[in-house]
Amino acid sequence: MKALQIEKYGAIEDSLVFNEISKPTIKPNDVLIEVKAAAINPIDKSIILGNLQSMLPIAMPSTSAYDVSGVVVEKGNAVNNFDIGDLVYARVPQEQMGTLAEYVAVTTDAVSKKPGNISFEEAASLPLAGLTAMQSLERAGIKENDKVLIHAGSGGVGSFAIQYAKAKGAYVYTTTSTSNVAWVKALGADRVIDYKTEDYKKIAQDVDIVFDTLGQNYSLEAFEVVKQGGIVVSVVGPLDEDSAQMFGMADYKLPTELAKASSAKNAVYKFIFMYPNGQHLETIKTLVEDEKIKPIIDTVYPFSKSIEAFVHLASGRAKGKIVIKVS
Amino acid sequence: MKELISKIKKRIHVQAEAEAFLYSISKEKKVTKGEILIRQGQVVKKTFFVTAGCLRSYCIDKNGKEHTLQFAIKDWWISDYIAIHNNELATLTVECLTPSTIIEFNARELDKIHTYFPEFESYQRHNLERHVVSLHKRILNQLQLSAPERYDLFLQQYPDIEQYTRNYHIASYLGITQESLSRIRVEKSKK
Incomplete structure (x- = not known):
């Protein structure tokens, strides 16, 4: 073949x-x-x-x-x-x-x-983008009326995450560039932030969940916008200590700045590894058939x-x- | 099975031997939601009479999308008649939308009933005519009616169907998008 x-x-x-x-x-x-x-x-x-x-x-x-x-x-x-x-x-x-x-x-x-x-x-x-978004938001315990910030709403993971969060009844902030604002809005995001003209940190404040799909400084900045006791889930930022242990890195410590920022907010930082799962895909199948997700x-x-x-x-x-x- | 036989008896005289023959070629079955009774691409040997629940026949196009041909609720027959008549592999899939009870017949054996018991010819002709009428209506409706009109007719034909089916089943029966179906429902609720 x-x-x-x-x-x-x-x-x-x-x-x-x-x-x-x-x-x-x-x-x-x-x-x-x-x-x-x-x-x-x-x-x-x-x-x-x-x-x-x-x-x-x-x-x-x-x-x-x-x-x-x-x-x-x-x-x-x-x-x-x-x-x-x-x-x-x-x-x-x-x-x-x-x-x-x-x-x-x-x-x-x-x-x-x-x-x-x-x-x-x-x-x-x-599958890959959908499972990543779903498993991340579920790990964050997403529920109705949560305020969620999803970075890069026009990406494969972001566009799915917006629709999934909306299906769960959350209020969704998302960031994207000017040319994508209209279609990302059409996915159902409540507040689309054009990062070229607006500062997302001034708009999305005290959110329950930040879904970090960008990494770099965004992982740290997430703690500026997350509420006290909130959660930051990341698919690209630094490993957290539990996931580092999974990789056999017993001595791994979360980068100091990130550890400080998260404890100052009494907030959780979780790194998410997407894992294949047929049952989760069944859930996604139902959401797609009911047109909650396109x-x-x-x-x-x-x-x-x-x-x-x-x-x-x-x-x-x-x-x-x-x-x-x-x- | 008794119910089906008493229905037949309303139209024709059914001898005891014919009744015994019907029993010998059929099986009453409880089927679960999601069960596939006929699968596109496979050999079709059976035809089904629904005594409770709801089944659906659909074809899958080359892009992998489903198109619904028929829903079958209580007292309806369902199978892939193209495959049976032409002796071809199934072009349709028949699935159970709800837990259902059905009577499963061996289609080839059922066909022999007309030879053994010619009185069944008239019963069968009546059924076929009814079936042709409903198909002709479905084609004409598809050609000349608007989507909201087709939806109204559909609800008249299958009054309780919405409790059994998903939106995409109905949209794919009417040949419209799910978005259009939602719009039609919203418009209807305003009236």
Whole structure:
């Protein structure tokens, strides 16, 4: 089968190659998915560039990407919750990475039926960004009437997070640039802050939850806007001590400034690792079918133009997700 | 099954042998919400009579989106008749929208009833005509009526359906977007 593979770390055009490889074999708890569409995410780019070599070392060559939607064509003998012919979507686990291929084997724990009211391309755009947003906001304990600040509302994670927070009945502040204000507002955000002309710290104050999708100084600044006893969840900022321990970094301490800022507000700082979860995707399926959440797609590329798709992703200018139609 | 047979008896005389034959080729079943009875792309051998609950038949287009052909509530038949008649693989999926009770018939065996018991011909013709009428109405409505008019007719035809179905099922039956359906409902509530 045809697959887009990473042959070495480095610049996108030098590292990605289309190879003919053998079809994956399934284990008892796996389904084999005939890939209809795959989506690419910033993490895919970081892996190719080699930025995550120490945390997520990969064998060379490895097939790229995690997000998939397609049709179940084979199932392992322990699988009883999926059938041949089911239309599904998933964020595949690390050890099964490689959705930019004609087929991918996935453990059923990570798989859900896809929403029936959207296309394969739209479904493929949801898992990684959707799970990241949902798991972060749920970890923060989001509830009705919470004031939530979501950074980068026009990104894949941000655009999903706004809709998820609204579905939960929260009041949503979000930041974006001038050209995105209108469509981000249309996602349901209550107050869209144009960071080019406004200071978000003066507008979003005493919020219950800050969802940090930007990192750098934004992680620290979050404690200027979060309320006493609030929570900051981050997917890009420094690790917190619990998550560092998971990585075997026993002596890790939260950066001093961050520790000081959070204790001054008596607020919690949590780093969130998205994890694949089919049941969470079931929840997302229901939200999408009830039109609480709409997939936001920037561009759909044909499989043969996957490398161009990565170049587009790397430009950082996508509004919503970049999807690849595989078959 | 008794209910179905007494319905048939209102139209034709049913001999004891015919009744026994019907029992021999059928099975009463309780099915759970979400259960798939016929799956697009697979062989179709069965046809279903609904005694309680709600089922739906739909096709999935090449982009993976669902389009609803039919809902089946109490006293309706549902299957993939294209597949049965043409001896093809299913173009439709039939799923249970609620926990339901159905009578499952072997479609090929059921067809033989007309040979064994010719009186069933007239009963079947009546059913088919009713089915053709409803299909013709559905096509004409689709061609000439506005979306709000189609929605009104739909509610007349399936008065309690909204408690069983999701919005996207209804929108995909009417051939409109979910947004349009929400708009139509809002307009209707203002009247």
